[in-house]
Amino acid sequence: MIVDLNIGGVLIPGLMVLALVALVAAVATLRLLSMTGIRRMFAYRPLVELATFVILYGLLVQYLPLTGLSS
Template identity: 45%
Template structure:
């Protein structure tokens, strides 16, 4: 995993790009949970949202060498 990603000549830290992607995916996953009514199974919805973000962030970090990010 390199330290930076070049987007039209602007260098963006790779952890920032991965965290933004994890944030978007966690929002989508939280909305899917809410639309199916599964959020009723959890006591604290914000903790579930943070947990989903952390899990996705760790997964994307592990998969980053495959995508050469």
């Protein structure tokens, strides 16, 4: 089970925290792709953005138990 984050007595679900981390990583990845010019090769950019987020989110959820942050 993924541990909830407690900030000042407010519980934030662990999966939401992972989603925010994945969103930041996806934005950074997409900016890197656009700076290198690779992003122009994709025909449908919104689909690439969504797929990048889903892949990063899935990787974070899959490898979370290896970090010891889950109970």
